[in-house]
Amino acid sequence: KQEVTQIPAALSVPEGENLVLNCSFTDSAIYNLQWFRQDPGKGLTSLLLIQSSQREQTSGRLNASLDKSSGRSTLYIAASQPGDSATYLCAVSQHNQGGKLIFGQGTELSVKP
Amino acid sequence: DVKVTQSSRYLVKRTGEKVFLECVQDMDHENMFWYRQDPGLGLRLIYFSYDVKMKEKGDIPEGYSVSREKKERFSLILESASTNQTSMYLCASSFEAGVKDTQYFGPGTRLTVL
Numbered sequence: 001k002q003e004v005t006q007i008p009a010a011l012s013v014p015e016g017e018n019l020v021l022n023c024s025f026t027d028s029a030i031y032n033l034q035w036f037r038q039d040p041g042k043g044l045t046s047l048l049l050i051q052s053s054q055r056e057q058t059s060g061r062l063n064a065s066l067d068k069s070s071g072r073s074t075l076y077i078a079a080s081q082p083g084d085s086a087t088y089l090c091a092v093s094q095h096n097q098g099g100k101l102i103f104g105q106g107t108e109l110s111v112k113p
Numbered sequence: 114d115v116k117v118t119q120s121s122r123y124l125v126k127r128t129g130e131k132v133f134l135e136c137v138q139d140m141d142h143e144n145m146f147w148y149r150q151d152p153g154l155g156l157r158l159i160y161f162s163y164d165v166k167m168k169e170k171g172d173i174p175e176g177y178s179v180s181r182e183k184k185e186r187f188s189l190i191l192e193s194a195s196t197n198q199t200s201m202y203l204c205a206s207s208f209e210a211g212v213k214d215t216q217y218f219g220p221g222t223r224l225t226v227l
Binding site for chain 2: 089
């Protein structure tokens, strides 16, 4: 059974710092991996989707990498800002699962001015 | 832009009541999903649907049912609400289950069962 783990559970950094969030999964047979952002009391917003055949995706200050063989993904945030404060979730989808996502428990990020 | 809307942001119900949570998407997506989110447990899939009148159980379907009579609308039903169903409920939709697909989420409904 696929399990997704995110470390750390919470992270606090000063504004301007570069940071890395980690995600690991137990079964490497994935379709894709997605990173989401969730603001308190709100729904999820998709940030990046990495297909199983890709190694990384970039959007602005965000870069996500995928190493399928080791079951790991990282989300790199450059030059962090207070507006980046949120919970970041990673999720994987698998073959023959109808697009069903399996989520990690998230990393709660706080960027201090 | 894809829009997924949920009928209520906050809902308070009493134990034993029948509760309907509605979700509507405006992008002609085939797939729709209902999750619940609880502290320490993360997001867990309750039910999903590939098409009209189709439904599949997720990881925690007990105590819930769903209805999809029209492509754009997916309803979650709590037949007899219980206090352990107090949670944040999130609906999502996607165009197709595949390599490039992503799920789009609604704003969530925070349900409290007293």
